[in-house]
Amino acid sequence: MKLHNAHKTCWNCPAAILKGNVDFRACGQSLEAIRQRIEREGLLIECARLPDLGHFEPTITFEECPEWRPTKYGYLLENMRVMILGIDGYLGWTLALKLGALGCEVSGVDCFLRRKMVRELGADSVVPIYPMEERLKAAKEVLDIDIKFRKINILDREKLGQFMREVQPEAIVHYGEIPSAPYSMIDCDHAIQVQYNNVIGTLGLLFLMKEICPEASLIKLGTLGEYGAPLTGRPLFEGLFPADAILRWRGREWSLGGELTPRDPVSFYHVSKVQDTFNIYEACKYWWLRSYDVMQGVIYGVHTDEVAADPRLRTRLDVDEWFGTVVNRFVAQAILGMPLTVYGEGEQIRGFIALEDAMECMVRLISSPPEPGQYDVVNQVSGLYKVSELAETVARVAAEFGYDVKIQRVENPRVEADYHPFEVVSTKLPNELGFTPKVPLEVEIRRMFELLTQPHIVERIKKVAHLIRPRTWWSGEKRVVETLEVYRPGTRRRRGFKPKLITDRERFPTSKMEEVERAVEALGEGGDGDKG
Ligand SMILES: NC(=O)c1ccc[n+]([C@@H]2O[C@H](COP(=O)([O-])OP(=O)(O)OC[C@H]3O[C@@H](n4cnc5c(N)ncnc54)[C@H](O)[C@@H]3O)[C@@H](O)[C@H]2O)c1
Known part of the structure; x- marks a missing residue:
C-alpha cells in the first residue's frame, strides 16, 4: 500500500x-x-x-x-524545517499551527503590515486576534508547539537572510504579501504599495534562496485571479499548457505543451501575482530553485482543529470591503440583518475552498517537494460558484440560525464580465497529491455562524458594518455603490453559464x-x- x-x-x-x-x-x-x-x-x-x-x-x-x-x-520529513513568511496572517497562522501539530519545526516572519493596513482603514478583524507573543505562548501551552518567530519586513533582505541562515529552512511557504484587489485599486499610492511589497519582496526572496537554501522548496501563493476568466471558454489549465494543447495558425500547428498559459489579471493586486509568477519561473530556470506556485481559489471559513482549540489561537477574519472575501462578508451581513450585497448580476463565477481543505493542500505540497529546477503550478480549488449562488447558500444556512435574510444586487464597482464561461482544471492535488475535499460549503458556513454569532463577535461586526458596502471603484471613482434590486432568496432565476471543474x-x-x-x-x- x-x-x-x-x-x-x-x-x-x-x-x-x-x-x-x-x-x-x-x-x-x-x-x-x-x-x-x-x-x-x-x-x-x-x-x-x-x-x-x-x-x-x-x-x-x-x-x-x-x-x-x-x-x-x-x-513527511521528520521535524521538517518549514519557514512561513506572513505567519501572522489569516492563512499563515493557521498553517503554522497545523504544521506544528504534525511535528514540523515551524519558524516564521511577519511585520504586522496587515494589522496596520486594516487599522488605518478603520476596520478590524471581527474574530479577535491576539498579539504575537500571546499567540506563541498559547501555541506552546495548548498544543505544545514551539514556533520560532521574528518580526521582519520581507523587504529587509539583510534581516530575512540572517534568519534564513539561522533556520536553514527545508521548505518556505510564502504568504507574506498584501492580498487585496480592492486595496490595490484605492489610488496610485495603494497600487504602488501592493506591487512594490509583493513583487520586490518575492524577487528578493528568490535571490536569498539561491544563496542560502537552494534545496528548499518554495510554496508560493498566487491566485486563480491571475488567469482572469477568458471569454472564449478556454479551460484554466494549471499554469502551463498540457502536452496535447495545440496552437493552430494559418494552416500550421505547434504544440504548446509546457509553455506558461496566458494570464489576464483582474486588478493591480493580481498583476503583482502575475509578475511573481514570471520571476519564480525564471529563478527555477536560472538557479535550479524548485517551486509550487499555488493558484489559490478564494478561501472562506474559520475552522481547523488547531485554531479552534483556544480563543487565543483563532485566526483573523475580516469582512470590510477591502479585506473581507465574499463568503465571509455575506455571513457578517446576514448576522447584521443587512441584505447580502451581490455585485452586478451576481452571475460571475469564481473558485473557492474552505480554510481547512486549503491547509490540507498546503501540507500535501510541502510533503511532496518538486524536483530541482522544477516550476510547477497547482490550481487549489474545491468548488466553483456564482456569487449569487453563494448568497443563496448563506441565506439558507442563516435561516437555520433564525435569520431572515434578503439579497440585494448593487452596482458593480469592479471591471469584470457579468456573464462568462468558467472551466477550471485542478487535477494535480486530487490525483498526484492524494487530496479529497472534506469540507462542503454549507458545513463551513454553519461553523462560521456558530462562531460569529457569539455576542462579543456580533458587537465587533457591528463596529465595521459601515465598511462592508463597497466604495472603491476600479474606475477611480469614490462613492458608495447604489442598490439595484432587493429580492428574497430562491426567487431569482439563475442564468448564464454553468461552471465546470475538471479534476x-x-x-x-x-x-x-x-x-x-x-x-x-x-x-x-x-x-x-x-x-x-
Ligand atoms: N485568503 C484568500 O482567500 C486568498 C486567496 C488567494 C490568494 N491568497 C494569497 O495568500 C497569501 C496569504 O493570504 P492571507 O489571506 O493569509 O493574507 P493576510 O494579509 O492575512 O496574510 C499575509 C501576512 O503577510 C504579512 N506581510 C505582508 N507583507 C509583508 C512584508 N513585506 N514583510 C513581512 N510580512 C508581510 C502581513 O502582515 C500578513 O500578516 C497572500 O499572498 C494572498 O494573496 C489568499
Missing part, C-alpha cells in the same frame, strides 16, 4: 546536497541536457541528515528513507484511491505512524 509520495526519491528531498561530486547547477544547462548527462555520468549526492552515508546515488525513496515518516497527508478523478482507477485511503487508515486515528 503506497502513500501518494512514497515513490519520490532523494532527488526531491531538501536534505539531499546535490553538489555531491558534480555541481550540475553550475553547468547552466537545460533540464534535458542535465538529465542526459546524469544518465551518462551518474550523479552522487550527500545527505545533510545522514552524513554517514557518504556519497550515493539519489535513488532512496521516501518510503525507504528513515527520515521520512508516514502521516495521513503522505510521507480527472475518473481517469484514475478507484482501486488506486482506495488503496491510498486504506494506507491512511492503517496509520490509525492520529494519522501518524512508524514505518513498518
Whole structure:
C-alpha cells in the first residue's frame, strides 16, 4: 500500500546536497541536457541528515528513507524545517499551527503590515486576534508547539537572510504579501504599495534562496485571479499548457505543451501575482530553485482543529470591503440583518475552498517537494460558484440560525464580465497529491455562524458594518455603490453559464484511491505512524 509520495526519491528531498561530486547547477544547462548527462555520468549526492552515508546515488525513496515518516497527508520529513513568511496572517497562522501539530519545526516572519493596513482603514478583524507573543505562548501551552518567530519586513533582505541562515529552512511557504484587489485599486499610492511589497519582496526572496537554501522548496501563493476568466471558454489549465494543447495558425500547428498559459489579471493586486509568477519561473530556470506556485481559489471559513482549540489561537477574519472575501462578508451581513450585497448580476463565477481543505493542500505540497529546477503550478480549488449562488447558500444556512435574510444586487464597482464561461482544471492535488475535499460549503458556513454569532463577535461586526458596502471603484471613482434590486432568496432565476471543474478523478482507477485511503487508515486515528 503506497502513500501518494512514497515513490519520490532523494532527488526531491531538501536534505539531499546535490553538489555531491558534480555541481550540475553550475553547468547552466537545460533540464534535458542535465538529465542526459546524469544518465551518462551518474550523479552522487550527500545527505545533510545522514552524513554517514557518504556519497550515493539519489535513488532512496521516501518510503525507504528513515527520515521520512508516514502521516495521513503522505510521507513527511521528520521535524521538517518549514519557514512561513506572513505567519501572522489569516492563512499563515493557521498553517503554522497545523504544521506544528504534525511535528514540523515551524519558524516564521511577519511585520504586522496587515494589522496596520486594516487599522488605518478603520476596520478590524471581527474574530479577535491576539498579539504575537500571546499567540506563541498559547501555541506552546495548548498544543505544545514551539514556533520560532521574528518580526521582519520581507523587504529587509539583510534581516530575512540572517534568519534564513539561522533556520536553514527545508521548505518556505510564502504568504507574506498584501492580498487585496480592492486595496490595490484605492489610488496610485495603494497600487504602488501592493506591487512594490509583493513583487520586490518575492524577487528578493528568490535571490536569498539561491544563496542560502537552494534545496528548499518554495510554496508560493498566487491566485486563480491571475488567469482572469477568458471569454472564449478556454479551460484554466494549471499554469502551463498540457502536452496535447495545440496552437493552430494559418494552416500550421505547434504544440504548446509546457509553455506558461496566458494570464489576464483582474486588478493591480493580481498583476503583482502575475509578475511573481514570471520571476519564480525564471529563478527555477536560472538557479535550479524548485517551486509550487499555488493558484489559490478564494478561501472562506474559520475552522481547523488547531485554531479552534483556544480563543487565543483563532485566526483573523475580516469582512470590510477591502479585506473581507465574499463568503465571509455575506455571513457578517446576514448576522447584521443587512441584505447580502451581490455585485452586478451576481452571475460571475469564481473558485473557492474552505480554510481547512486549503491547509490540507498546503501540507500535501510541502510533503511532496518538486524536483530541482522544477516550476510547477497547482490550481487549489474545491468548488466553483456564482456569487449569487453563494448568497443563496448563506441565506439558507442563516435561516437555520433564525435569520431572515434578503439579497440585494448593487452596482458593480469592479471591471469584470457579468456573464462568462468558467472551466477550471485542478487535477494535480486530487490525483498526484492524494487530496479529497472534506469540507462542503454549507458545513463551513454553519461553523462560521456558530462562531460569529457569539455576542462579543456580533458587537465587533457591528463596529465595521459601515465598511462592508463597497466604495472603491476600479474606475477611480469614490462613492458608495447604489442598490439595484432587493429580492428574497430562491426567487431569482439563475442564468448564464454553468461552471465546470475538471479534476480527472475518473481517469484514475478507484482501486488506486482506495488503496491510498486504506494506507491512511492503517496509520490509525492520529494519522501518524512508524514505518513498518
Ligand atoms: N485568503 C484568500 O482567500 C486568498 C486567496 C488567494 C490568494 N491568497 C494569497 O495568500 C497569501 C496569504 O493570504 P492571507 O489571506 O493569509 O493574507 P493576510 O494579509 O492575512 O496574510 C499575509 C501576512 O503577510 C504579512 N506581510 C505582508 N507583507 C509583508 C512584508 N513585506 N514583510 C513581512 N510580512 C508581510 C502581513 O502582515 C500578513 O500578516 C497572500 O499572498 C494572498 O494573496 C489568499
